[in-house]
Amino acid sequence: MEALLIALIAGIGAGGLYAMLGSGIVIAFRGSGVINFGHGAVAGYTAYSFDELRETGSLYLPWFDPIPEFGFLKTLKLNNIPVRIDIFDNVAFDNKPNLALTIFICLVMSAFLGLLMHFLVFRPLRNSPILGKVIGSIGVFLYLSSMIVVNFGGQNRGDEGFSGFNNTAEPVRNFLGLGGTIPRSNFYLFGAAILMAVIIWGLYRFTKFGIATRAAEENEKGAALLGYSPQFLAGANWVLASITAGIAGILFLHKTQPAQIALFVVGGLGAALFGNLTSIPGATLGGLFLGMIAGGGVELTTNDWWPEILPGEGVRNFMPLLLIIVVLYLRGDKLPIRGSISIGRQPRAPSTNNVTIGVIGAVGIALMLSNIFVSKWESILTTTLIAIVFMYSLTVLVGFLGQISLVQWSISGLAAYTMIRLMADGTKIRDTDFALNTGWGWPTILAFFGAIVVAVICGLLIGLPALRIRGVQLAVVTIAAVIAIENLLLRNPPLMGDGSVSVNPTPKPSWFGQYVGGFNPDTARNDYWKFSLFLIITAALLGIAVANLRRGQIGRRFLAIRANERAASAAGINVANMKLLGFGISSGIAAIAGCLLAYKLPGLQETQFEVFGGLALLAFVYLGGITTIWGAIVGGCLMAGGLLPEFLGVHFESIDKGLINAVGAIGLIVNAKVTNGEGIALLQTDLVKNTLTALRRPPDDTANTSNDEEAVV
Amino acid sequence: MTNILEAKDLTVTFGGLNACDHVDLEVPTGKFVGLIGPNGAGKTTFIDAITGYVPTSAGNAIFDGSDIGELKPHERAQSGLVRTFQSLELFEDLSVRDNLLVAAYPTKWYTFLADMFHLSSKNSEIEERVDWALEIMGLSDASDSMPTDLSHGRRKLVGVARALAAKPKLILLDEPAAGLDTSESQILGGHLREFLNHDMSVFLIDHDMGLVLSVCDYIYVLDFGKIIAAGTPAEIRESSAVKAAYLGEQAGEIQAQEGERMRTQQQGQEAEK
Ligand SMILES: Nc1ncnc2c1ncn2[C@@H]1O[C@H](COP(=O)(O)OP(=O)(O)O)[C@@H](O)[C@H]1O
Ligand SMILES: [Mg+2]
Numbered sequence: 001m002e003a004l005l006i007a008l009i010a011g012i013g014a015g016g017l018y019a020m021l022g023s024g025i026v027i028a029f030r031g032s033g034v035i036n037f038g039h040g041a042v043a044g045y046t047a048y049s050f051d052e053l054r055e056t057g058s059l060y061l062p063w064f065d066p067i068p069e070f071g072f073l074k075t076l077k078l079n080n081i082p083v084r085i086d087i088f089d090n091v092a093f094d095n096k097p098n099l100a101l102t103i104f105i106c107l108v109m110s111a112f113l114g115l116l117m118h119f120l121v122f123r124p125l126r127n128s129p130i131l132g133k134v135i136g137s138i139g140v141f142l143y144l145s146s147m148i149v150v151n152f153g154g155q156n157r158g159d160e161g162f163s164g165f166n167n168t169a170e171p172v173r174n175f176l177g178l179g180g181t182i183p184r185s186n187f188y189l190f191g192a193a194i195l196m197a198v199i200i201w202g203l204y205r206f207t208k209f210g211i212a213t214r215a216a217e218e219n220e221k222g223a224a225l226l227g228y229s230p231q232f233l234a235g236a237n238w239v240l241a242s243i244t245a246g247i248a249g250i251l252f253l254h255k256t257q258p259a260q261i262a263l264f265v266v267g268g269l270g271a272a273l274f275g276n277l278t279s280i281p282g283a284t285l286g287g288l289f290l291g292m293i294a295g296g297g298v299e300l301t302t303n304d305w306w307p308e309i310l311p312g313e314g315v316r317n318f319m320p321l322l323l324i325i326v327v328l329y330l331r332g333d334k335l336p337i338r339g340s341i342s343i344g345r346q347p348r349a350p351s352t353n354n355v356t357i358g359v360i361g362a363v364g365i366a367l368m369l370s371n372i373f374v375s376k377w378e379s380i381l382t383t384t385l386i387a388i389v390f391m392y393s394l395t396v397l398v399g400f401l402g403q404i405s406l407v408q409w410s411i412s413g414l415a416a417y418t419m420i421r422l423m424a425d426g427t428k429i430r431d432t433d434f435a436l437n438t439g440w441g442w443p444t445i446l447a448f449f450g451a452i453v454v455a456v457i458c459g460l461l462i463g464l465p466a467l468r469i470r471g472v473q474l475a476v477v478t479i480a481a482v483i484a485i486e487n488l489l490l491r492n493p494p495l496m497g498d499g500s501v502s503v504n505p506t507p508k509p510s511w512f513g514q515y516v517g518g519f520n521p522d523t524a525r526n527d528y529w530k531f532s533l534f535l536i537i538t539a540a541l542l543g544i545a546v547a548n549l550r551r552g553q554i555g556r557r558f559l560a561i562r563a564n565e566r567a568a569s570a571a572g573i574n575v576a577n578m579k580l581l582g583f584g585i586s587s588g589i590a591a592i593a594g595c596l597l598a599y600k601l602p603g604l605q606e607t608q609f610e611v612f613g614g615l616a617l618l619a620f621v622y623l624g625g626i627t628t629i630w631g632a633i634v635g636g637c638l639m640a641g642g643l644l645p646e647f648l649g650v651h652f653e654s655i656d657k658g659l660i661n662a663v664g665a666i667g668l669i670v671n672a673k674v675t676n677g678e679g680i681a682l683l684q685t686d687l688v689k690n691t692l693t694a695l696r697r698p699p700d701d702t703a704n705t706s707n708d709e710e711a712v713v
Numbered sequence: 714m715t716n717i718l719e720a721k722d723l724t725v726t727f728g729g730l731n732a733c734d735h736v737d738l739e740v741p742t743g744k745f746v747g748l749i750g751p752n753g754a755g756k757t758t759f760i761d762a763i764t765g766y767v768p769t770s771a772g773n774a775i776f777d778g779s780d781i782g783e784l785k786p787h788e789r790a791q792s793g794l795v796r797t798f799q800s801l802e803l804f805e806d807l808s809v810r811d812n813l814l815v816a817a818y819p820t821k822w823y824t825f826l827a828d829m830f831h832l833s834s835k836n837s838e839i840e841e842r843v844d845w846a847l848e849i850m851g852l853s854d855a856s857d858s859m860p861t862d863l864s865h866g867r868r869k870l871v872g873v874a875r876a877l878a879a880k881p882k883l884i885l886l887d888e889p890a891a892g893l894d895t896s897e898s899q900i901l902g903g904h905l906r907e908f909l910n911h912d913m914s915v916f917l918i919d920h921d922m923g924l925v926l927s928v929c930d931y932i933y934v935l936d937f938g939k940i941i942a943a944g945t946p947a948e949i950r951e952s953s954a955v956k957a958a959y960l961g962e963q964a965g966e967i968q969a970q971e972g973e974r975m976r977t978q979q980q981g982q983e984a985e986k
Contacts, residue, residue, distance in 0.1 A: 545829035553818050556814060557820065563803070563806050568804070
């Protein structure tokens, strides 16, 4: 009992971080009406900047040098865009730069990030549909996380913290006579969160700026009367929000790794929702509460009676999801929608006619390529094809049905892990490098479909909240579900086998006696020919199926629901059933992609299905075009590991994966603004179509062509 | 004679305001019934209540012989009680024809499988019905257009055509003529009575008194959520209560202002209660 109380109290440490992040999310929401999924990434980038500045004296600006330095370009010695600024000289272990100055510089950096977000992302997207805004903030998440990899290497850091926040500080013993110890810094973090809340609360309450912000929330004209333009207020609030994120990142650095801080945004979102997205004290309370129940929950798992199948980390990471679901369930309908939000036009989703011809053509080309390619190319081709298959799942759910789910990649992971578990029969798969994997020893095909069934059931469960909530709230639930699934279901040795916390080896997949997989343990080498063929057929068939779905009655119904749920139900559509159907179909496709990935890799790594991977996939399918299968195909070719970057890599110089993701994130944001998510695929089909019609028809007749719904392939 | 729809004592309350106040109303099978009343009288709310879009606080709605109070909106639509909306509520990403097809085709849980393999065959009866609905609303030439490419009035007609395509037993039209230009109004007005020849009854709300008086068999008048008069068009034309509450609004500015004042007074009283 006392141990539980201690754990609950100690939870105010992590709770302080959630509280600070939650407050920042509230600030940004009040200023602009956007829920920023990238808020944690701002904290993470600042935390890395801080650590780097203290250890090396250099500050890295949040961008990369876009002028490539390879091949003959190297010899030109171009005057490149500055990225690194050396601020402090002679930094050494015992000669660290001035702490206050370091913090100040880093917070200026955060403020700068806030300005960039305002001017480059959210201001341009202010009239976009909700999907566009969510995508914009995911673009921020992805971009900053990628820049962390590019500029700082993304490795863990050993920062011990400073003064009261020092890891090695003497812990508080026997607090309130309860025995046990609590790290001293937990109390400081708690204090910092409270102090921050009081300051921000006072700022909104008593300054003219705060009053104007509150006025703008009600009605943007109101703020104008007080002499502030709404866009100025939005920008100022973005800066303020980013500074609070930076403070949170720096203060929490000693507790965790900067690479993880971006993910704490999920707890921050829970806290912000607890505060109804508008109340700073509410968000602070919510964050502290969340930290405490997470700490208490983990403590419970250490008991003997606790079922082993629910691991402690899983419980900790499940808590934000639980809080979010409870809050949304209790007052989902009453959450504020800020005054100025306009429901912009949805991206067009034309049905793909001539689809069969097109796909068969694509298959033919792919087949030819795979025959020409050497084995490295086949590996790239299979990566691309698996990504395409996964992206179809987003085409259906996000593109057709308009449900912004960020969890589909976790569904893939769940299917992959389940399949491995079902297939494994306890024989050692490799001699040395992998753990023995036990399971039910099902045949390949049975395990494949068994995994899909499990994944679809899980997908339907996640779809349940979508019956009550929509838009960005669904995105919040699903991003929390990603963390929960990863830690509760995947990293769970009793459930998924001993390899699930390191490397989960894939048993030999064989369909109808043929080996379909990347690494063949029998021949001990990559054995891709049949696997490529298998993937090409799967990707082609699924592509045709998805395109057919769009042309058919269900596709029409999905689009009707995406456009207008009220009118859809008046047309006799059972909206709830259709949404669940969409989640089911999408989860099934995602599950297939996950199983195929398991076939390809000798073993699945715990990091494979993290938030970041799923968001990167979403980014690239959105860039390609979220509403058509062609978008998925283009997206699969563009993404990191896909055909295009690898082609460039082989023939010029290999490109850092982080850089590709950063470029993808920029493309994503630009695409949200320029094509409204219709993406490259639709942009170029439009181009082809307009050229063709211009050639075919006399010039005076071109006015009608925009009515033409068919996509020319 | 049977009634396709009966509202008994139907009441809808928003806060303190009774938007529908113990409304009793019948639509006989195969007849054309109108509902008129000034702005804010509760006409749309009545349709919302009948079709399940707002909860009722008292009363029943009986459709085709059974109480539909427990049914969800889509279930009511599937059972043949189909409405249109006063505002444009189209599926903007679907072509005009697809807008109608969505409402016209029923689906089963396994339809998605048939769709994926492109096996769903066209049903000629349904396709013909869709063609008919497009034609009667003068939209045949716009069949493959997107709604956003049409004029406001034609978009409203798409809404009516979509309801017709659903093969309703009773179609509830909420101000279909509002916002239509003269030629569009003529298309609509000229065909409204034809609806009755296709196994349906019609319930019409509209502001255009000329239209309502000319097409309806029977008319109800709603004011402040209460039915204040009911009768044949001839009776309604003569009714003094109707003149005071509604026709007066059109007859002269002064009377309209009086009406407005009375309404605010009454709302004030409601609020005090
Ligand atoms: N969802 C709602 N919440 C609160 N009041 C409403 C709502 N819908 C309608 N009302 C009120 O109910 C009354 C009737 O509205 P409505 O049915 O739209 O009138 P009509 O269609 O006859 O013009 C109006 O006073 C309106 O303000
Ligand atoms: Mg109305």
